[in-house]
Amino acid sequence: MLNSGVRREQILQALEMQDQVRVNRLAQRFGVSTVTIRGDLRLLAEAGLVQRQHGGACTARRAPPELPLEEKRAQHRERKHSIAARALKLVQPGDKLILDAGSTTLQLARKLARAVAQPDAAAMAPLSIFTNSLPIANELGAVQDIELLLSGGMLRKPSQSLQGPQAEASLDGYVFDRLFLGVDGCDPEFGLSTHDEAEARLNARMTAQARQVIVLADGSKFGRICLHRICALERIDIVVSDASMPPAMRTALTQRGVQVLVAEEES
Known part of the structure; x- marks a missing residue:
């Protein structure tokens, strides 16, 4: 039987294809009760991803649309600086790192x-650093004592990142000490999510190649669900956030064995 996060992702994918789903048919498809499916639809409706109907659900407004990288950089700038400063303390001498594309x-x-x-x-x-981000590669490319590995793949313009099968294959044969991962959504039940399907696949592959997964996310990302699921919370080791992180989310993460580090604002 599928876990709840995967099941909800597949419900969203079904809605992408047909715009409407029925409770009874979903229960038969997934081999669960109609009560369970109604719970799934209620959670997705609360996140603004579906609209409840009698006996089922239809498509609704998605999570806030993805912004271009330049606009992302301007949002919550101070939070991102403080999160990055706290994350820097987790880097150890000689580390082999993955830096996912993102503003933080x-x-x-x-x-x-x-x-x-x-x-x-x-x-x-x-340090050895693998990235799929062109802006990150530009920051690190000329730095002595940093061995930079840049993924292949197709350029995704909104994030200025490389992705696709070639990007995923770029990880073959490597094992990294730590992955620093940016996400668009983090929900206790759905897990980590993002706006783009190919990005989600690459992020999932990154989590498989790293001994430790560290999520960098400001408080606005929590309780949000985007269409494409990256992984369950159980795959995460550490979340670095800021003081705007909802207390209920911190409790939910801690209960799932995730270490939560709250960054202090830089003066």
Whole structure:
């Protein structure tokens, strides 16, 4: 039997294809009770992803649309700086890292570049960093003592990131110490999610190639569900957020064995 997160993702995918689903048919398809399906639809409706109807549901407004990278950088700028500063403390000398594409991971890349350039950089360098982000590659490409691995793949313009089968294959043969992952949504039941299907597949592959998965997300990302699921919360080791993170979400993460680090605002 599918777990609840996968089941809800497949319900959303069914709605992408046919615009309407029925409770009885979903219960038969997934081998669960109609009560369980109604619970799934209620949760998805609360997230604004479906509209409840008698005996089923239809499509509704999705999670807030994805913004271009430049606009993302401007949103919650101070939160992202503080999250990146806290995440920097998790990097160990000689680490092999994955930096996923995103506005917060870009801030982390900039802080890594400055840290490695310091006179006492031997305390951290050398580092090996894999990324699918063109802006991150631009920040790190000229930094001595950082070995940069850039994925292949097709360019996705809104995020200025590479993705697709070639990007996923770029991870073959590697094992990384830590993945720093940006997400568009984080929900206790649905797990991590993002706006783009190919991005979700690449992110899921990244989680499989890393010994430790660290999510960087400001408080606005919690309780949000996007169409494409990356993984369940049980695959996450650490979440680094800020003081705007809802207390209920922090409790939910902790109960699932996820360590939560709350960054202090930089002065």
